[in-house]
Amino acid sequence: MTGVTGYRRPYFETQPAYLYPGYRSTVKRSPSRPLVLLPHTLSEVTGPVFGYDDVKPTDGDLTRQHEGEPIGERIVVSGRVLDENSRPVAHALIEIWQANAAGRYRHAVDDHDAPLDPNFTGAGRVLTDAEGRYRFVTIKPGAYPWRNHYNAWRPAHLHFSLFGVGLVQRLVTQMYFPGDPLLQYDPMVNSIPDQKARARLVSAFDWETTIPDIALAFRFDVVLRGRDATPMETARS
């Protein structure tokens, strides 16, 4: 395929290391042989897109998916999705999934000794608008232990999945909360060599988008490519 302008490759050390022994799963899943650079072709820079009609306006409010209200601190999470040239990415599908306020996922393999919430599923999705903006209402997730090492705890986080203008452009990352004391101990965060890139995974408290008497708010912008790219995961975690 000729005449296709590929994307810029991620900036040096802004993405998680494939092999970071402190994050145990990377030992088995990291490549053991040199990577092969594949040129971008038409299917990476364009392609079929998500059916917009399938996203309901209520899918972005994780506090209204059941009869009752979930337990926990209501929060608003909003921001913009931008490309490597700071242009908004419109109609991008954003999906999130998260633990409940007690740090428990509604998932078959989560055996953490913490209660499930019958009024909280922990998954939502929205499309960005013409200016690349998105907004979720949800519950602040709790920290939870994992078995990476002795007394390992994940900082509170939301998992994010983003589709750009094509389904093959799926990117997965995590959003953290400002001031979380667990961040400095987290091998997933620390597997990103560049300190400034790490900081881009931490949302900012956002007074402007709080809802008086209802919810505090956090802002999380995602940059899909280039020097200011949001660090992305190479595998789901």
Ligand SMILES: [Fe+2]
């Ligand atoms: Fe998680």
